[in-house]
Amino acid sequence: MTETALAEQLRLLPEYLGHHLSLTLVALFSGIAVCLPLAVLVTRVKPLQWPVLTVASVAQTIPGLALLALMVPLLGQIGFLPAFIALLLYSMLPILRNTVTGILGVAPDILEAAEGLGMTSGQRLFRVELPLAAPVIIAGIRTATVWVVGSATLSTPVGATSLGNYIFSGLQTQNSTAVLVGCAAAAVLAIALDQLIRLGELAVAGRSRTKGWLAGAGLLFILLSTLILQIPTAKGSAVVVVGAKPFTEQYVLAEALTQRLTQAGLQVENRSSMGSMILFDALTAGHVDCYVDYSGTIWANVMKRQDLPPRADLLEEMKDWLQREHQVLVLGALGFENNYGLAVARHKAEALKLASIQDLTRHAPQMTIGSDFEFFVRPEWTALREAYRLDFREKRTFDPSLMYAAAREGVVDVISAYTTDGRIIEYDLAVLTDPLQALPPYDAVLVLSPAAARRTELVSALEVFDGIIDDGTMRAANKRVDVDGESPAQAARFLLEAVGLSSPAQGRERSDS
Amino acid sequence: MICIQQVSKTFDQGRSFAVQEVDLEVGAGEFVVLLGESGCGKTTLLKMINRLVEPSRGRILVEERDVCRVNPVVLRRGIGYVFQGVGLFPHMTVAENVAVVPRLLNWEPSACRDRVDELLRLTGLSPRTHRDRKPHELSGGQRQRVGLARALAARPRIMLMDEPFGALDPMTRDGLQREFKRLQQTLNLTVVMVTHDMTEALLLADRIAVMKRGILVGTGSPGQVLRSPSHPYIAALMETPRRQADQVESILRSGGEGK
Numbered sequence A: 001m002t003e004t005a006l007a008e009q010l011r012l013l014p015e016y017l018g019h020h021l022s023l024t025l026v027a028l029f030s031g032i033a034v035c036l037p038l039a040v041l042v043t044r045v046k047p048l049q050w051p052v053l054t055v056a057s058v059a060q061t062i063p064g065l066a067l068l069a070l071m072v073p074l075l076g077q078i079g080f081l082p083a084f085i086a087l088l089l090y091s092m093l094p095i096l097r098n099t100v101t102g103i104l105g106v107a108p109d110i111l112e113a114a115e116g117l118g119m120t121s122g123q124r125l126f127r128v129e130l131p132l133a134a135p136v137i138i139a140g141i142r143t144a145t146v147w148v149v150g151s152a153t154l155s156t157p158v159g160a161t162s163l164g165n166y167i168f169s170g171l172q173t174q175n176s177t178a179v180l181v182g183c184a185a186a187a188v189l190a191i192a193l194d195q196l197i198r199l200g201e202l203a204v205a206g207r208s209r210t211k212g213w214l215a216g217a218g219l220l221f222i223l224l225s226t227l228i229l230q231i232p233t234a235k236g237s238a239v240v241v242v243g244a245k246p247f248t249e250q251y252v253l254a255e256a257l258t259q260r261l262t263q264a265g266l267q268v269e270n271r272s273s274m275g276s277m278i279l280f281d282a283l284t285a286g287h288v289d290c291y292v293d294y295s296g297t298i299w300a301n302v303m304k305r306q307d308l309p310p311r312a313d314l315l316e317e318m319k320d321w322l323q324r325e326h327q328v329l330v331l332g333a334l335g336f337e338n339n340y341g342l343a344v345a346r347h348k349a350e351a352l353k354l355a356s357i358q359d360l361t362r363h364a365p366q367m368t369i370g371s372d373f374e375f376f377v378r379p380e381w382t383a384l385r386e387a388y389r390l391d392f393r394e395k396r397t398f399d400p401s402l403m404y405a406a407a408r409e410g411v412v413d414v415i416s417a418y419t420t421d422g423r424i425i426e427y428d429l430a431v432l433t434d435p436l437q438a439l440p441p442y443d444a445v446l447v448l449s450p451a452a453a454r455r456t457e458l459v460s461a462l463e464v465f466d467g468i469i470d471d472g473t474m475r476a477a478n479k480r481v482d483v484d485g486e487s488p489a490q491a492a493r494f495l496l497e498a499v500g501l502s503s504p505a506q507g508r509e510r511s512d513s
Numbered sequence B: 001m002i003c004i005q006q007v008s009k010t011f012d013q014g015r016s017f018a019v020q021e022v023d024l025e026v027g028a029g030e031f032v033v034l035l036g037e038s039g040c041g042k043t044t045l046l047k048m049i050n051r052l053v054e055p056s057r058g059r060i061l062v063e064e065r066d067v068c069r070v071n072p073v074v075l076r077r078g079i080g081y082v083f084q085g086v087g088l089f090p091h092m093t094v095a096e097n098v099a100v101v102p103r104l105l106n107w108e109p110s111a112c113r114d115r116v117d118e119l120l121r122l123t124g125l126s127p128r129t130h131r132d133r134k135p136h137e138l139s140g141g142q143r144q145r146v147g148l149a150r151a152l153a154a155r156p157r158i159m160l161m162d163e164p165f166g167a168l169d170p171m172t173r174d175g176l177q178r179e180f181k182r183l184q185q186t187l188n189l190t191v192v193m194v195t196h197d198m199t200e201a202l203l204l205a206d207r208i209a210v211m212k213r214g215i216l217v218g219t220g221s222p223g224q225v226l227r228s229p230s231h232p233y234i235a236a237l238m239e240t241p242r243r244q245a246d247q248v249e250s251i252l253r254s255g256g257e258g259k
């Protein structure tokens, strides 16, 4: 963890923190604005109590990530709105429950005194019930604050920038600095907001001017910094939004696209770590302008096709279909494929003279195959086994990050690998060819939203990517992140240089945004 | 001033009555004490006067008007009420507690402040030391004084008091009782006070109304109920204070030697 690695992450902090803060604050203030009146209503109209609290509890039991992901199809949008609604729902239970408990907890003799002295029911509420329930209500708001600050990190996959960008991309690219910065920033923010509320409460309870001023100044500081941090990101409609799925290669490619577009003088916003299906929907809806997808993925998941034409035919048919059905432009195939493939330690491949999967059929009964948790239940595995009549002695599953090492150490003989994974180089593995074309092709394709396809400056900046990245170059760029610990931005500069798309000076000048 | 006519209250649709067919008239400036064992319906009867409890049957007039036909909020602001459990607001200071009704009536802040100090002095508290305390920083007796001050704050002409001197030690109780009696006479307050303490009733009341299981068994001046009780239950009740008085007297006569 070098100093430059940390500095690189910290440069992203203003943007991430600004978005995180505004999302959190808007959700929290709305939560309070909705829940306080609702809770009061519930204490007045007893039959409502059970249904309202139950709905809020149910919203709470849905895991944060699932709740956020659910909002996308429900609202038909990505970005701020689904994140905001999900966080609002998340903040409701503690505020509602504590307000109801606090109000119902006011002693009956106090209420009778208030009534007997001639208070109207409104005066009773504001002069007696709410002040007496305040400590419990504020405890609920503090709980909600901490939850919302934490859960807001989960809004990254639905396309809202947050401190979660650090965590999601950091976990995928094994960049512990990024993960730590993200977690630390979220924790500090949660503690700061929590203590600020506490200070405000103490100021009111103890009628302390000093504490009141301090709490007010703190709140003002946070509101102002939210505004100021938002300014640099408040760009016009000409901004190009670049998307990425949550894994290393996608981060590197998104950075490469971003750098290329920035060189061309365009304003770019990078939306990393979005869920795979969300990303395609976001593209067709125009929330994302471009990203890199894979032909086999679109074929199976979007077009729902099960047949398997040859690589070039599949690519052509997919292009036509995307244009026809969604007005999505496939600007080109980048040149490499990120397939499922079978890999063997190079020395073993040489010793056994293994070049293609066909050569494996004979040895399989004496061999162990390792894979990630998913591969053995995927159609690709069935297709491979049937095409090459593979019958391994044993199957073992690993976390993807351990799988490549297992092949090198000889723990297993063969692994299912992503063909552009950088660890294939690092661990000196050989990828076997697939002469029967049993595995679907996964050509990397650059896709543009209908609106982006009409912007000539954007198209001309990106069409140069057609066919220029081969498997080896992509693998080398991925290795820089996964093995050498570089950031996706650094790896993207390497990639652009390697394919001759950037002068080194231009490349270094920009980093990320 | 207060006219209770054939009033009954049931909390269980007529299966039992907390108060049953009570008739009672309280004149202006009169001090009436409701006396009876606990659970006999005194508090319920008192609460019906300012409509904290709605009568099931019958009618209550306060200053010639049916309490069920006037705005209860306005009615209550004009009647001082001392609650059985005091019921001070724990989040307010002593001064804020006392000033609750004046504030509801939109008095000027300076008028509220002056009135608070005046009442604290009147009830034997020092404005300087007690004004800014919270109820939990007071003794039980001080809290009852604040409760009394709060009830008196907006200069009501009627006071309803539910065992207002209950939590006091005998010395303090005696002092406060006498101060309150003097106050009642100077301000010509109409008072209905609830107690189960016979001596207190005899010492304070102009008239004692004795209740038993929701029924008003009889009324009379302290002298009448002691000397010629109109009901065997009243006679039985008065046995206790009478015997105590006799004992005290015999101790005095024997010069303080033995019993």
Ligand SMILES: Nc1ncnc2c1ncn2[C@@H]1O[C@H](COP(=O)(O)OP(=O)(O)O)[C@@H](O)[C@H]1O
Pocket (backbone or CB within 6 Å): B011, B018, B036, B037, B038, B039, B040, B041, B042, B043, B044, B045
């Ligand atoms: N809100 C209520 N609901 C039901 N029963 C009540 C209620 N208030 C009082 N009671 C009943 O009415 C009777 C008289 O109570 P109360 O007037 O408080 O007696 P006292 O003040 O003389 O001790 C008691 O039996 C009591 O349980």
Ligand SMILES: [Mg+2]
Pocket (backbone or CB within 6 Å): B042, B043, B044, B084, B162
């Ligand atoms: Mg009582």
